[in-house]
Amino acid sequence: MVPIASGADLEIVEYLFAAEKDRREVVKVTERYPNLSLKEAYAIQEKLIQKREKGGARRIGLKLGLTSKAKQEMMGVHEAIYGYLTDDMLALEWEPLDFAQFIHPKAEPEIAFMIGEDLQGTNITVEDVLSVTRYVAPAIEIIDSRYVNFKFTLADVVADNCSSSRFLIGSKWICAKTLNLAEIGMVMSKNGEVAQTGSGAAVMGHPAASVAWAVNKLGEIGKGIKKGDIILSGAISEAIPFEPHDTIVAQFAELGSVSFSCKART
Ligand code: 0L1
Ligand code: MG
Numbered sequence: 001m002v003p004i005a006s007g008a009d010l011e012i013v014e015y016l017f018a019a020e021k022d023r024r025e026v027v028k029v030t031e032r033y034p035n036l037s038l039k040e041a042y043a044i045q046e047k048l049i050q051k052r053e054k055g056g057a058r059r060i061g062l063k064l065g066l067t068s069k070a071k072q073e074m075m076g077v078h079e080a081i082y083g084y085l086t087d088d089m090l091a092l093e094w095e096p097l098d099f100a101q102f103i104h105p106k107a108e109p110e111i112a113f114m115i116g117e118d119l120q121g122t123n124i125t126v127e128d129v130l131s132v133t134r135y136v137a138p139a140i141e142i143i144d145s146r147y148v149n150f151k152f153t154l155a156d157v158v159a160d161n162c163s164s165s166r167f168l169i170g171s172k173w174i175c176a177k178t179l180n181l182a183e184i185g186m187v188m189s190k191n192g193e194v195a196q197t198g199s200g201a202a203v204m205g206h207p208a209a210s211v212a213w214a215v216n217k218l219g220e221i222g223k224g225i226k227k228g229d230i231i232l233s234g235a236i237s238e239a240i241p242f243e244p245h246d247t248i249v250a251q252f253a254e255l256g257s258v259s260f261s262c263k264a265r266t
Contacts, residue, residue: 067234095202
């Protein structure tokens with residue numbers, strides 16, 4: 001594939017950075033650069049995160065996306081994707097979210113891994129991931145694609161840091177070794193009504209399998225995960241949109257719950 005023109009990567013970084021800062025949806029990058037490859041998209045994602053780091057954000061972990069068969073089929077792809085979490089994405093359960101921060105947000109239930117030791121390689125297994133996992137906890141990721149109507153190609157969404165916006169982690173952290181994460185059931189409700197159900201197996205058969213996938217993918221470029229990282233597994237069910245005054249609760253068997261409310265634009 002013909003590489004994108006020199007300098008186009010930085011132009012795309014500015015374009016996506018401004019869309020997020022100004023909370024406005026933009027036309028997907030591949031309208032202008034139809035040949036954008038996945039490799040180029042990950043390089044753009046990296047530069048986008050570096051730009052945010054220059055502005056004071058701190059990289060604190062990773063998130064996985066497109067980890068369920070259903071979502072991969074919907075997008076016509078066969079692999080998951082990863083993006084980075086920064087400290088300014090962490091939202092707190094007791095502080096209502098201001099809808100003005102978002103474009104068209106959706107919430108998805110996930111499992112958070114807190115990593116206790118560095119891990120790098122290209123043959124990493126679920127067992128390797130579990131052996132370096134200090135705790136797991138219930139989580140909600142809020143995705144908010146910068147693209148019009150959440151419509152994009154794989155390269156578009158990777159460049160946009162995989163639609164990442166915010167995430168919340170429940171207060172109960174549990175030792176992963178005492179649980180069968182694949183069998184954990186989850187019910188997500190909106191304003192008291194059940195909106196989605198799922199189980200850990202929806203994430204590539206086992207939530208730690210998506211983390212192993214990410215470590216192997218990073219291993220190909222000489223990177224890995226580090227002690228202290230927080231990793232979001234990928235969604236256990238479909239994401240649900242929310243609006244001002246909505247309350248979302250994700251209740252997990254054994255792991256407990258995580259929730260947030262959204263207030264009107266201020
Ligand atoms: O975290 C996710 O699963 C999102 C990945 C990107 C796809 C989307 O925005 O729906
Ligand atoms: Mg997600």
